[in-house]
Structure formats: structure tokens, C-alpha cells
Amino acid sequence: MSEMFVGIDLGGTNIKIGLFDSELKLISKTSVATKADMGPEVVIDKMARTAKRLLVKADLTLQDVVAVGIGTPGPAKYSEGIIIRSTNMPKFKNVPICKMLNEKLGTPIVFDNDANVACWGEYAVGAGKGVKDMVFFTLGTGIGGGIINNGELVHGCDENAAELGHMIIYPDGRNCNCGQRGCVEAYASADSTARRAAEALEAGAQSSLKKVLDEKSEITSKDVYEHLAQGDKLAKEVTDGTAKALAITCINMLHTTEPRRIVFAGGMIAAGDVLLNRIKDFFNEHIWTIKSESVEICFATLGEDAGIIGAAALARHTNKQGKIK
Amino acid sequence: MSEMFVGIDLGGTNIKIGLFDSELKLISKTSVATKADMGPEVVIDKMARTAKRLLVKADLTLQDVVAVGIGTPGPAKYSEGIIIRSTNMPKFKNVPICKMLNEKLGTPIVFDNDANVACWGEYAVGAGKGVKDMVFFTLGTGIGGGIINNGELVHGCDENAAELGHMIIYPDGRNCNCGQRGCVEAYASADSTARRAAEALEAGAQSSLKKVLDEKSEITSKDVYEHLAQGDKLAKEVTDGTAKALAITCINMLHTTEPRRIVFAGGMIAAGDVLLNRIKDFFNEHIWTIKSESVEICFATLGEDAGIIGAAALARHTNKQGKIK
Numbered sequence: 001m002s003e004m005f006v007g008i009d010l011g012g013t014n015i016k017i018g019l020f021d022s023e024l025k026l027i028s029k030t031s032v033a034t035k036a037d038m039g040p041e042v043v044i045d046k047m048a049r050t051a052k053r054l055l056v057k058a059d060l061t062l063q064d065v066v067a068v069g070i071g072t073p074g075p076a077k078y079s080e081g082i083i084i085r086s087t088n089m090p091k092f093k094n095v096p097i098c099k100m101l102n103e104k105l106g107t108p109i110v111f112d113n114d115a116n117v118a119c120w121g122e123y124a125v126g127a128g129k130g131v132k133d134m135v136f137f138t139l140g141t142g143i144g145g146g147i148i149n150n151g152e153l154v155h156g157c158d159e160n161a162a163e164l165g166h167m168i169i170y171p172d173g174r175n176c177n178c179g180q181r182g183c184v185e186a187y188a189s190a191d192s193t194a195r196r197a198a199e200a201l202e203a204g205a206q207s208s209l210k211k212v213l214d215e216k217s218e219i220t221s222k223d224v225y226e227h228l229a230q231g232d233k234l235a236k237e238v239t240d241g242t243a244k245a246l247a248i249t250c251i252n253m254l255h256t257t258e259p260r261r262i263v264f265a266g267g268m269i270a271a272g273d274v275l276l277n278r279i280k281d282f283f284n285e286h287i288w289t290i291k292s293e294s295v296e297i298c299f300a301t302l303g304e305d306a307g308i309i310g311a312a313a314l315a316r317h318t319n320k321q322g323k324i325k
Numbered sequence: 326m327s328e329m330f331v332g333i334d335l336g337g338t339n340i341k342i343g344l345f346d347s348e349l350k351l352i353s354k355t356s357v358a359t360k361a362d363m364g365p366e367v368v369i370d371k372m373a374r375t376a377k378r379l380l381v382k383a384d385l386t387l388q389d390v391v392a393v394g395i396g397t398p399g400p401a402k403y404s405e406g407i408i409i410r411s412t413n414m415p416k417f418k419n420v421p422i423c424k425m426l427n428e429k430l431g432t433p434i435v436f437d438n439d440a441n442v443a444c445w446g447e448y449a450v451g452a453g454k455g456v457k458d459m460v461f462f463t464l465g466t467g468i469g470g471g472i473i474n475n476g477e478l479v480h481g482c483d484e485n486a487a488e489l490g491h492m493i494i495y496p497d498g499r500n501c502n503c504g505q506r507g508c509v510e511a512y513a514s515a516d517s518t519a520r521r522a523a524e525a526l527e528a529g530a531q532s533s534l535k536k537v538l539d540e541k542s543e544i545t546s547k548d549v550y551e552h553l554a555q556g557d558k559l560a561k562e563v564t565d566g567t568a569k570a571l572a573i574t575c576i577n578m579l580h581t582t583e584p585r586r587i588v589f590a591g592g593m594i595a596a597g598d599v600l601l602n603r604i605k606d607f608f609n610e611h612i613w614t615i616k617s618e619s620v621e622i623c624f625a626t627l628g629e630d631a632g633i634i635g636a637a638a639l640a641r642h643t644n645k646q647g648k649i650k
Binding site for chain 2: 075131132133147149150152154155156157158159160161162163164166167168169170171176177178179180181244248251252253255256257258259260286287288289290291294295
């Protein structure tokens with residue numbers, strides 16, 4: 001009997017599943033369409049069948065699986081294994097996903113939100129390896145977060161901790177989708193970065209991005225970084241706005257849970273050092289001078305597999321701790 | 326043999342010592358002048374002798390003491406029991422306080438910074454009782470902080486977590502003593518509250534506080550709240566600035582470690598409901614609308630004894646956990 005772990009990344013579009021050995025080495029992985037409109041029964045059945053197929057291909061059975069980890073966007077009661085609802089899967093309402101999947105697989109199921117799972121993946125085997133205190137940001141449509149304190153994820157009193165995109169850095173600043181003003185997400189997510197560029201162009205700013213907006217009727221953060229590389233002034237200003245907002249948030253996290261490492265993930269890190277170095281510049285400019293700080297700010301390394309790796313890693317950790325149900 | 330705990334609050338001016346039973350009921354307490362200029366040997370010897378005297382008076386001996394807790398301002402290596410240096414006790418440099426006190430008392434010593442110790446006191450037997458996730462602020466000359474996550478203090482990678490006064494809420498805002506700009510401490514500490522009032526008066530603001538400044542050449546936060554009670558407009562503006570800064574910080578903590586309760590302590594809470602209610606008003610005005618929050622914002626209840634109670638409570642907790650050295 002082997003000691004294997006299955007990691008599942010349940011998204012609105014695709015279900016990604018990976019099979020890992022006890023050292024978290026990827027044995028095999030696959031991706032299938034979620035087809036969330038078929039409802040939770042069908043989706044969960046598909047998850048179970050896909051996992052079993054991966055096992056068969058690897059000459060293994062469910063007996064070889066110690067635990068299965070799942071990550072999905074909230075809101076959910078993670079410790080109770082229930083998806084409360086899901087923006088991208090409208091038919092998922094109060095779904096006891098852990099119970100349902102356990103009935104089909106017979107294995108213990110570990111469940112957490114997608115950002116926490118990706119954070120744990122980076123912590124276990126990615127950019128956070130070797131530290132005990134880490135903060136994690138995903139820079140996508142919004143900004144998600146995860147906090148690891150003394151080797152454990154911080155969940156908070158209602159399992160909604162680490163909503164780091166909604167830390168307010170400019171009170172009375174830009175409106176955020178959440179109803180607050182001045183959230184870091186309203187400045188530094190991929191969407192907000194692109195939106196700030198578009199707004200500046202609409203207000204008459206001179207930039208090579210003008211042509212992109214005229215031709216495509218929209219701008220993406222990728223456009224901003226491409227034009228930044230070509231020396232565009234507006235692209236630089238917009239990038240600086242993003243980097244400064246993220247740097248202030250890093251400082252605030254340093255003064256909160258004091259991580260040794262801060263890891264950025266998500267689509268926008270494709271921008272590379274041009275973004276990372278500006279974040280570090282603003283961090284150094286704004287951080288206190290009464291003591292020197294050794295926090296490391298870096299990009300994630302696991303890429304798109306962070307979800308399945310993290311889910312498997314969290315299942316392994318929860319099992320090791322004897323906290324598995 | 327009883328199971329007693331000693332709590333010590335080591336400050337630059339006074340050493341407060343309390344003797345507590347296993348339910349953290351105060352048996353007796355005392356306060357002696359620190360006389361820090363006599364150096365660490367003398368001060369630590371005085372701590373030991375004073376503790377022994379409390380025991381004798383209560384018909385107890387060191388055999389009855391399970392553990393001794395000490396809180397003191399940093400910077401220190403708390404887990405190693407060493408005071409690195411101290412602003413108010415210049416002769417304290419790299420003092421192995423735990424080892425030195427243990428040699429005199431023979432009991433295990435638990436050591437943490439003063440804000441964490443007071444935070445733990447409120448958590449164990451004060452305003453934080455009954456929750457597992459709490460955030461704590463002391464509003465004094467500066468703003469100190471403590472975070473309890475899932476029933477444990479958050480210490481961070483270098484034992485400098487929860488420097489909550491230095492969370493930046495207005496990037497490029499007011500200068501803070503720490504070298505940053507826009508820290509909540511630069512707006513909402515007792516000193517900053519008074520300073521903002523004085524600055525407004527010097528800039529020509531009309532206020533009944535003008536007479537205070539002219540007569541005493543200085544203004545305290547107590548003056549601000551007294552004149553607020555009398556309906557002074559400037560006092561109201563200054564208080565609102567303090568309350569808003571604290572409310573934004575509460576929101577940021579909610580999105581970070583998600584406490585069930587946020588507790589404010591320190592001299593400034595003498596202002597009472599007039600301050601607390603404004604903090605809640607600004608919190609409700611600025612918090613997101615996508616979900617309702619049930620965090621409770623309240624004032625500390627232990628008063629000046631928080632330091633000794635917290636030190637004894639932390640000693641008891643550390644002992645219960647089997648982590649005592």
C-alpha cells in the first residue's frame with residue numbers, strides 16, 4: 001500500500017486533479033470541465049470518477065490514498081465541509097461537499113478556500129519553503145490572501161481571515177467592489193491596474209496605450225506591462241501605483257503577523273522583475289528606520305499547479321497533525 | 326502546596342508585582358521603584374526580594390509558585406529570555422533576565438513584551454474572555470498591540486509581530502517617530518491626538534482649547550476629551566480624526582487575522598463612550614457591505630493591573646501547555 005494524496009482545485013470552469021506521493025511529487029494530473037450548471041451531485045460525482053481514473057492509470061486504488069484535499073472559492077464553512085454559495089457555480093448552495101465526496105471515495109477530505117490552499121502549496125513546496133511565517137497574495141481579477149503563522153494557516157473567528165485585498169490603504173480612496181473605499185484591491189489587482197490606465201487615458205493622458213484602448217476598447221494589465229517595457233510614461237505611473245499599494249500592504253503585514261517571507265502569485269506576476277523590484281523600492285522607501293527588516297518579498301514558483309499541489313499538501317499536513325476527520 | 330503564579334510588570338519607573346492563585350485571583354500586590362540606573366543586577370535582585378516578601382506575607386514559599394511571568398517593553402529576545410535594550414532602562418543591554426531571575430527564585434520564568442502580556446491578561450480574564458481570536462491596542466504615548474489567533478499570541482518570525490501602531494493608514498501622511506509616514510500612531514495615540522489639537526490651534530483654529538494651550542503651553546488628550554464634552558468643535562474634529570484612524574485599523578485587522586473582539590486599552594480609554602462610539606461609527610461607515618460583520622469593539626477592563634494579571638496568566642498558560650522551561 002502506498003501513501004498517496006489527491007489534490008483537487010474546484011473552479012467555476014475547470015476541475016483540476018492531481019495525484020501525489022507522500023513527498024508531494026506529482027504522479028499525474030488532469031483537468032476536466034466543471035459544467036457547474038449540472039449541479040453539485042453531477043460535479044462531485046465527476047470529481048470522484050476523475051480521481052479514480054487517475055489512480056487506475058497509476059496502478060493504484062483508493063486504498064493507497066491517505067487523504068484528498070480540495071480548494072475552492074468561498075464563501076464556505078470550511079471546517080464543516082460546506083460550500084455556502086459560489087459566484088461561479090450558482091447551483092452550489094449549502095453543499096456538504098466533504099460528506100458527498102467522502103461517500104463516493106471513502107477517504108478523509110480536507111477542505112479550504114482556494115487562496116489558502118495555494119498559499120499552503122507555496123509554503124510547503126514552493127516560494128515559502130523553509131520559513132514558518134509567510135504572507136501570500138494572489139494578484140488576479142481581485143486580490144486574495146493567505147497567512148501562515150508559526151507553521152499554520154490563520155483562519156480567523158469565522159474562517160474569513162486573510163481577505164488581504166480588502167485592507168484599506170487609502171481611506172476615502174477608490175471604490176472597491178466590496179463596498180469599501182481605498183482597498184489595496186481597488187489599486188493593485190490586475191483589473192484595477194488596467195482600469196487605472198484606462199481612466200487616465202480617458203482623462204486625456206498621453207501614452208502608447210491609447211492605441212490599444214482605441215483598437216480593443218479595453219486594456220489589460222498585460223498591456224500595461226508590455227508598454228512599460230517599451231518605456232511608456234503612463235504605464236510606469238500606473239505600475240508605480242500598483243507597486244506602492246502592494247508595498248504599503250507588505251509593511252502593514254510585517255507589523256501585523258511579521259512574516260519572514262511575502263509571496264505574490266497570480267496572473268500579474270508574469271510582469272516579472274519590473275513589478276517585483278518596484279514593490280521592493282516602495283517597501284524600502286516607506287518602511288520604518290528604527291530597525292532593519294529582513295523580510296523577503298518574492299514571486300510564487302508553483303504556477304497553475306499551486307491549487308492541486310496545495311490541496312494535496314494541506315491534506316498531508318492535516319493528516320500528519322492527526323486533525324483529519 | 327498551593328499552585329500560585331507571580332506576575333511582574335517591569336517598567337522604567339516602577340516594578341509592579343502580583344501574587345495570584347491558580348484561578349488567577351489576586352492574593353496581593355505591590356509596587357516598588359525600579360531605580361533602573363542601579364543596573365540590572367540590583368533591579369533583578371529587588372524583583373526577587375519583593376516577590377519573596379509577597380509570599381511570606383501570604384504565608385507561602387517559593388515551593389508554592391508554579392511559575393513567574395514578566396512583561397517589559399522591548400526590544401528583547403523573548404523566547405531566549407533576553408532584554409536586548411530598553412529606552413527607559415539604559416543600563417539594560419543584553420540582559421538574560423529569565424536566567425538571572427531563575428537563579429534567585431528557582432522557578433520557571435515566562436517572558437514577553439508588555440503589550441502582549443496586557444493583551445493576554447485581557448484575553449484570559451478581562452474584555453477578551455470567551456473568544457479565541459482577539460486584537461488588542463494600547464492607546465498611550467504610542468500605540469502598542471497584541472494579536473491572539475486561535476487561542477495563542479502571534480509572535481512573528483522575529484518576535485516583533487503586532488506592532489499595530491505602525492500600520493500605515495495614510496501613505497505619505499504625518500511623520501511618525503518610527504521613520505514611517507502615515508502610521509495610525511501618528512494620528513491616534515494620546516500624544517498624537519493632543520499634538521493634532523495643538524497644531525490646529527497654532528494654525529489659528531478657534532477653540533476653547535486655546536486657553537489651555539496658552540496657560541499650560543501644552544495640551545493633553547485628556548484636555549481634548551474634556552473640551553469635547555463641553556461641545557468644542559475643534560475637540561470634536563480631533564477626536565474624529567483619532568476615531569477614524571482607529572476604525573480603519575480595526576477594519577484592516579478584521580481582514581487580516583479576523584478577530585471576534587477588538588479591545589482598546591491605555592490611558593486614552595478614560596475618554597469613555599464618546600470615543601468608543603465614534604470608533605464604531607467610523608467602522609460601520611467604512612466596512613465592506615458584501616457581508617455583515619459581528620466583531621465586537623470594546624474597551625479593556627483590567628486597568629492598571631493588566632500587566633501583572635497578564636504576566637501571571639501567561640505563566641499559567643505556558644505551564645498548562647507544557648511549554649515552560
